[in-house]
Amino acid sequence: MIARRDVFQAIADPTRRAMIGLLANKTLTINEVADNFSMSQPAISKHMHILTECGLVVMVKIGREKHCRANLKGLEEVTRWAGQYLVFWNQRLDALEDLLNADND
Amino acid sequence: MIARRDVFQAIADPTRRAMIGLLANKTLTINEVADNFSMSQPAISKHMHILTECGLVVMVKIGREKHCRANLKGLEEVTRWAGQYLVFWNQRLDALEDLLNADND
DNA sequence: TGTTTGCATAACCATTCGGTTATGAATTAA
DNA sequence: TTAATTCATAACCGAATGGTTATGCAAACA
Numbered sequence: 001m002i003a004r005r006d007v008f009q010a011i012a013d014p015t016r017r018a019m020i021g022l023l024a025n026k027t028l029t030i031n032e033v034a035d036n037f038s039m040s041q042p043a044i045s046k047h048m049h050i051l052t053e054c055g056l057v058v059m060v061k062i063g064r065e066k067h068c069r070a071n072l073k074g075l076e077e078v079t080r081w082a083g084q085y086l087v088f089w090n091q092r093l094d095a096l097e098d099l100l101n102a103d104n105d
Numbered sequence: 106m107i108a109r110r111d112v113f114q115a116i117a118d119p120t121r122r123a124m125i126g127l128l129a130n131k132t133l134t135i136n137e138v139a140d141n142f143s144m145s146q147p148a149i150s151k152h153m154h155i156l157t158e159c160g161l162v163v164m165v166k167i168g169r170e171k172h173c174r175a176n177l178k179g180l181e182e183v184t185r186w187a188g189q190y191l192v193f194w195n196q197r198l199d200a201l202e203d204l205l206n207a208d209n210d
Numbered sequence: 211t212g213t214t215t216g217c218a219t220a221a222c223c224a225t226t227c228g229g230t231t232a233t234g235a236a237t238t239a240a
Numbered sequence: 241t242t243a244a245t246t247c248a249t250a251a252c253c254g255a256a257t258g259g260t261t262a263t264g265c266a267a268a269c270a
Contacts, residue, residue, distance in 0.1 A: 006117070006119070008113075008116055008117050008119075008122070009117045011113055011117075011187075012111070012113050012114045012116075012117035013227090013228080014111070014113075015228090017113070017186070020190065021190075024190050024193060024194075025193070029246080029247090030246075030247060030248095031245090031246065031247080039228090039229070039230090040229075040230065040231080041246085041247070041248095042229085042230080042231085042247090042248075042249080042250095043228070043229055043230075045247065045248060045249090046227095046228075046229085046248095047228085049248090061247095063236090063237060063238075063246090064236060064237040064238065064245070064246045064247070065237090065245095065246065065247085066246080066247065066248095070190075070194075072190045072191060072193070072194040073194060075187040075190055075191050075194070076191060078183060078184075078187040079183075079184050079187045079188050079191055081122070082116075082180040082183040082184045082187070083184050085125065085126075085129050085175075085177045085180055086177060086178075086180050086181060086184055088129060088130070088177070089129075089175075089177040089178060089180070118257090118258080120258090134216080134217095135216070135217060135218095136215090136216065136217080144258090144259070144260090145259075145260065145261080146216085146217070146218095147217090147218075147219080147220095147259085147260080147261085148258070148259055148260075149217095150217065150218065150219090151257095151258075151259085152258090154218090166217095168216090168266090168267060168268075169215070169216050169217070169266060169267040169268070170215095170216065170217085170267090171216080171217065171218095
């Protein structure tokens, strides 16, 4: 599965983040997804297409319906990237706290 | 500190992610940041401005120099958002694995 | 004091983005 | 077989994005 789209760019849009939230624990058709947003069906289709391009959503065509489910393993890249800096950052905060505590002793 | 810019949108650009990597453990001036990229100084300034708008970078003016340091606490929002789904996702994978193991018994 | 340095701002440009309406193809229902 | 449903695609639009060059201002240096 080759991600033709940067996952960071895919989740930059709040509508697409909401779509991921919707599909996290259930499979919905395109129309069912669209019911949750106040925008046209083609706009929904475009957003969903972008989510499939980076692998966060997988679509299975059944008859004339397209069933969409999330494939959230791709979010690991995001947590890994942000997480490394966050760990580092909290260590620095811890070090500062230690320093302050040492001063109090 | 009010974030006037969505942090997800700020980190969508790979150049800005690289800038965060640069500034994670050291303070650099705008020019020192610019030395690490092959684009014009105004382009660098714009990117850095966007990073300050969402609070991921703080700048202190000293004389004619502008010293930039990262403030990575804002990445918590990212890890929290992606993390919730990832935990959920791994639980589903674990459940699947348990199911497969049960079949093998 | 004149000149260089560090950075921002303005003006511009091409491309992408996020939306729309109109339409068409395929599948299902009547 | 005709009509309705599901979705994609095309064409279009305004605004935002990511870059450029030119320029100006303030601070530091000679």
